[in-house]
Amino acid sequence: MVIGNIADRVIHGVEGIGAGFSEAFFEPVIRLGVTGLSRAGKTVFITSLVANLLDRGRMPGLRAAAEGRIVSAFLQPQPDDTVPRFDYEAHLAALTGPEPFWPEGTRSVSELRLSFRLRESGLLGMFRGPRTLHLDIVDYPGEWLLDLSLMDETYAGWSGAVLERLEGRSEAKAFLAAARAADQQAELDEVAAKALAAEYTACLSSMRAAGYSDCTPGRFLLPGDLAGSPVLTFAPLPETGGRAPRGSLRREMERRFEAYKAQVVTPFFRDHFSRIDRQVVLVDLLGAIHAGPPAVEDLRRAMTGILGAFRPGRTSWLGGLLGMSRVERILFAATKADHLHHTEHAKLTQIMAALMREAKDRADFAGADTAAMAIAALRATVEETVSHKGGALDCVRGRLRADGREAAFYPGELPDNPAALLAPAREGAPDWLGADYEVMEFAPTPLTLRPGEGPPHIRLDRAAEFLIGDRL
Structure with missing residues (x-):
């Protein structure tokens, strides 16, 4: 019995190496981890990302889509039989139905496999047929991380x-x-x-x-x-x-x-987290700013701690063959950018980058590629300029989550220098002196999607290009 068990383990080990060899050289796999603390928008991010990779009309920033190298994309059963499937269809119906609503947030680990048929560019494409690349998207709560x-x-x-x-x-x-x-x-x-x-x-x-x-x-x-x-x-x-x-x-x-x-x-680290090789960390930065300096400092410490759990750096070809992963690319994304006028997005990105500076330096030193970005996985507002006391205010208009009314909202201006927020937060200030940052809760608006178009977004195509564009 003992010898039989040992033999079974040897056989399974050889099969695992064989599967790793097949994936590394014939149908490679990218495991993309999606995490973030509560209310950061993980479920909406994954749903909109998949929808926009299936119908790529709104993805000009994804070079493989813009250049026509993606022949097709399709959903397949996820490879992990014991991990629940991410309920993409139900979440998409919630966001795009006649009475759209935000789907329930992440409460456990789930997974989805999106497979691409890709056409090689240049001379190589003339001699080779389309190749296959699998994208395994793993959703897990940031609280667990x-x-x-x-x-x-x-x-x-x-x-x-x-x-x-x-x-x-x-x-x-x-x-x-x-x-x-x-x-x-x-x-x-x-x-x-x-x-x-x-x-x-x-x-x-x-x-x-x-x-x-x-x-x-x-x-x-x-x-x-x-x-x-x-x-x-x-x-x-x-x-x-x-x-x-x-x-x-x-x-x-x-x-x-x-x-x-x-x-x-x-077990969570062994079975899920240690196998991730690309990672997006979603951050409700606007919510933390609205809550005040203590919340911003607490967020900085939490995000730095999260990055301490990653194993950033490049995976060697042999490590990939044996199923060993390191996080090669990490995107820090400040979500809900649609709650601000586009003139404020660059400031939000700068604050995000400054907030994650310590964690980013650690990842950069280990050899990982990192980036900060302001995104909205599903755009729920439109921009407009309104007159106010003889001046003009750049506002966003959307459907209020509380009662469904349409309303224009001016959230205020973010500081040009991120230190104006981060310094008081580190010093333990109880509130922002001379500034008040408001946040409005918007509901998704009814959509009319043309054939070949995914849901509207802000910079989701650029996020996808950073995370997986090199492999497409």
């Missing part, structure tokens, strides 16, 4: 950092009181442990609603089938000094923290 930073943390270190971060936040007041009142040395009481974990989960949920980004562990907010399990029943506790006795509340919280890393975070 934040958990990868826990791998190098001890329970005491994580607890201390979290509790320090929560000090002074009104959303954390109830939890901090409960954590300080907990008898850490007492024998574990499961009811008390669940109550403390529930209080911490409510704290995380309130902070996310207030615009904060670094809310770990991520599965507390998106538990899936782990809801109510011991692996999600722990919380940070203040350091008391000395070793807590076996069976005590603190020792059990520490054990469950380690179990969370081993049984939740490690």
Whole structure:
């Protein structure tokens, strides 16, 4: 039996190398990871990207489409049998139906395979027929990605950092009181442990609603089938000094923290994240700016932590053959650019680049190509200029999400220098002095798409060119 199991593993290993050889040389695969924290627009991004790669009339910035090298594109079953399929058709119907609405956001890992038939350019195209390239798009919550930073943390270190971060936040007041009142040395009481974990989960949920980004562990907010399990029943506790006795509340919280890393975070890294070779990180930067300097600084720290989880750099040909991946290209995309007039887009891009400077430098040093961009995967507004107090205001007009009314909106001007936002955020300023940045929630508008056209967008073609254009 043991010899049979070993033989099976050898055979499967050889088959894996064979599959890697076939993919590397005959039908190569790009695994594109799409992530971002809550409300960044991951579901809409993937849906619009796929729709615009199938019908490329609005993709002039994608050179392979503009030059006619994409013969066809079509959806196929995803290769991972245990990963749910991204529900592209349902999400597209939600965005393009007669009464369009934003689809439900990402709550777990899903995947979609889009395959291309490509015509070679130049003399090579005269002697070779079309080749096939597969694009596997992997959607996963950014909250889960934040958990990868826990791998190098001890329970005491994580607890201390979290509790320090929560000090002074009104959303954390109830939890901090409960954590300080907990008898850490007492024998574990499961009811008390669940109550403390529930209080911490409510704290995380309130902070996310207030615009904060670094809310770990991520599965507390998106538990899936782990809801109510011991692996999600722990919380940070203040350091008391000395070793807590076996069976005590603190020792059990520490054990469950380690179990969370081993049984939740490690499998996610091994089965999904470690296989990504192109990555787009979507960021609701406008939402953070609207929430204030603390939210912007929290976002900067969270994004830097996310990049610490990546393995940026080039994959060698042998590594690709053996199924080993490194993230070769990373796009930092500030979403909802359609909420601003186009004259503000360059400023939004500059702020995005400055916010990610530390993470970008680390990725660049490792050999990865990085870029920052302001995009809207689905354009929900139109631009117009209105008269106001004898002057002209550059506004956007759209359908309000709250009540469906049409309204013109002037969000204000972003600063020319990103330091005007990032410096107060780093210094801990409670609000923006002399400035007020508003954000309006728009709903998608009814669309009339001509044959061969995907949904309207802003710079989605340029994002696609950066992420996969070199392989097309």
